[in-house]
Amino acid sequence: MIMLPVETPVLRLNGLAASLVGQQGVLLGPVTAANPGVWAIGSDEAGYGTWAGDLCVAAVAVPQGWSDPKVTDSKKMSDTTRDAVVALYKGKIPWAIHRTSPAQIDALGVFKALLHAHREVHQALYEKVMASPGVSVASRVVDGLENARKALPGLTPMNKADLKVPAVSLASCFAKVLQCLLMDLAEQQYPGYAFGRHRGYGTPQHLAALNRQGVCPIHRKSYGPVKAILGV
Secondary structure: OOOOOOOOHHHHHHHHHHHHOOOOEEEEOOOOOOOOEEEEEEEEEEOOOOOEOOEEEEEEEEEOOOOOOOOOOHHHOOHHHHHHHHHHHOOOOOEEEEEEOHHHHHHHOHHHHHHHHHHHHHHHHHHHHHOOOOEEEEEEEEEEOHHHHHHOOOOEEEOOHHHHOHHHHHHHHHHHHHHHHHHHHHHHHOOOOOHHHHOOOOOHHHHHHHHHHOOOOOEOOOOHHHHHHHOO
């Protein structure tokens, strides 16, 4: 049974940030080997639609047939439950996360950045898992993106996979926890935008802060509402 900690910003930042918040690009988790057997890999994103902050994509590897009743689409879980799930599994299973900065998103376009990130985390995690003896990977599933199969060779895009595929559900928790942690840090670095509340998404509160304070360094300058403030 997962024991749920009391939710406080200090606990969230001190308890999880050190293991999840790294540089842009791929960060691999501390588990160095997979037990012999058949494994499944799943990936999901958080922050695709935000006006500010990084795009976060996570992939996890779990034994084929694994499930946990606490784990579902991260959007349906509270911060407290997501944090507890990630704290439980981050030292037990292989995982990889990829961060794409706002500047990279502006340069590439968010859709191309998303496809690149999914490819990167799957490749890094697949190589790590397959380096263990007696291991095979039965599936490599990506949430959504069924219209982009050609851009994801070797992977299986699936709509609603974060609800249907346990590995993807768990990956969605890792991605969302990272994205929320980054926004909580941004709240401290850029006060007045309420990043810890709306997590970078386009809310009336966020738009009001943009109109009041202007654009900060983590805003995505290629996004319409931000471009409008910049007068581009």
